[in-house]
Amino acid sequence: MNNTAGELHNQIDSSAMNVLVLGATGMVGRSWIDLLSRNEIEYTALARPQFDLANPELISKAFGGSNSYSLVVNAAAWTDVDAAESDQHGAMRANAHALGEIAEYCKRVDSTLISYSTDYVFSGNTNTPYETDSPHEPINFYGKSKALGEQLLIDSGARHLLIRTSWVYAPWGSNFVSTILKLAEERSELRVVDDQRGRPTSAQQLAASSYNLLCKGVEGTWHLTDSGECTWYDFATEIVRYAELDCKIHPCTTAEFPRPTTRPSYSTLDISASLEKLGTIPHWKDQLHLVIDKLNSLSDLETQ
Ligand SMILES: NC(=O)c1ccc[n+]([C@@H]2O[C@H](COP(=O)([O-])OP(=O)(O)OC[C@H]3O[C@@H](n4cnc5c(N)ncnc54)[C@H](OP(=O)(O)O)[C@@H]3O)[C@@H](O)[C@H]2O)c1
Numbered sequence: 098m099n100n101t102a103g104e105l106h107n108q109i110d111s112s113a114m115n116v117l118v119l120g121a122t123g124m125v126g127r128s129w130i131d132l133l134s135r136n137e138i139e140y141t142a143l144a145r146p147q148f149d150l151a152n153p154e155l156i157s158k159a160f161g162g163s164n165s166y167s168l169v170v171n172a173a174a175w176t177d178v179d180a181a182e183s184d185q186h187g188a189m190r191a192n193a194h195a196l197g198e199i200a201e202y203c204k205r206v207d208s209t210l211i212s213y214s215t216d217y218v219f220s221g222n223t224n225t226p227y228e229t230d231s232p233h234e235p236i237n238f239y240g241k242s243k244a245l246g247e248q249l250l251i252d253s254g255a256r257h258l259l260i261r262t263s264w265v266y267a268p269w270g271s272n273f274v275s276t277i278l279k280l281a282e283e284r285s286e287l288r289v290v291d292d293q294r295g296r297p298t299s300a301q302q303l304a305a306s307s308y309n310l311l312c313k314g315v316e317g318t319w320h321l322t323d324s325g326e327c328t329w330y331d332f333a334t335e336i337v338r339y340a341e342l343d344c345k346i347h348p349c350t351t352a353e354f355p356r357p358t359t360r361p362s363y364s365t366l367d368i369s370a371s372l373e374k375l376g377t378i379p380h381w382k383d384q385l386h387l388v389i390d391k392l393n394s395l396s397d398l399e400t401q
Pocket residue numbers: 120121122123124125126144145148149150151171172173174175176191212213214215216243261262263264265266270
């Protein structure tokens with residue numbers, strides 16, 4: 098398979114790189130650390146409590162003293178969509194104003210900033226993929242906070258790659274794949290919504306493809322997901338099939354499965370520009386199989 102997770106194009110001098118990874122404990126942050134370690138690229142990883150988006154002093158400290166980074170990867174964010182509705186101030190601080198401050202520091206010290214955003218900056222009231230310059234139209238507070246973060250990043254004038262992604266999963270952290278695997282082991286039947294379409298994204302592939310876009314010398318706003326598209330029902334069905342679990346997945350509607358916060362019903366991001374730059378973007382099923390294989394090998398290690 099081409100361009101599997103972690104394969105780098107290596108068209109920049111990575112020996113001269115010094116990377117700061119913010120949000121090192123998250124799915125994407127861990128994927129970056131895994132990638133940088135395997136490719137022997139120098140990095141510093143920060144996470145709570147040493148680095149907190151809620152605390153401007155800790156953001157300042159990350160860039161203070163003799164610290165100098167050629168690349169800053171911001172994988173830290175308020176990602177709890179439902180909790181963003183009940184603590185709007187907290188979500189706005191983390192996803193918008195903290196990102197604005199990080200971008201200002203990057204501008205000041207001439208670091209390139211990679212920061213991640215989301216399909217949730219769009220409403221989902223369409224049936225064609227969102228382009229990178231489609232207008233913001235968030236329908237929940239998480240989306241609003243990420244949309245303002247995007248604007249503050251762009252306004253800062255920092256050299257940046259703003260990468261929107263969607264439906265992220267990884268061999269670590271809590272995500273749809275790990276949740277379905279756990280539920281399918283416990284239950285014989287599950288109902289999963291079949292009227293929300295989008296693009297799953299392997300966090301490891303996202304980190305590698307982000308790095309490869311950087312190597313191409315591009316800047317600005319990009320969309321990166323796995324290729325193909327599906328509903329959550331399709332995604333769950335493939336998880337259970339590949340993991341060979343004895344659980345029947347039934348399709349249901351969003352109305353039958355109400356959640357506190359409205360999600361976009363169609364959030365496929367147009368990845369054609371990234372595809373053109375990268376040459377290939379693997380299909381979500383291939384990436385899912387790699388992640389399930391990795392989860393199995395990690396659990397084999399735990400039981401030894
Ligand atoms: N997950 C998705 O489906 C998805 C979809 C579209 C876009 N994105 C974007 O992708 C990026 C990476 O997210 P992810 O998928 O890796 O999510 P994740 O696994 O939830 O990781 C979020 C990271 O942010 C950190 N964080 C949260 N609040 C913080 C704070 N106040 N100060 C410092 N760090 C804080 C978390 O640290 P703790 O371990 O301390 O909580 C964690 O390291 C985010 O920008 C997210 O908006 C994600």
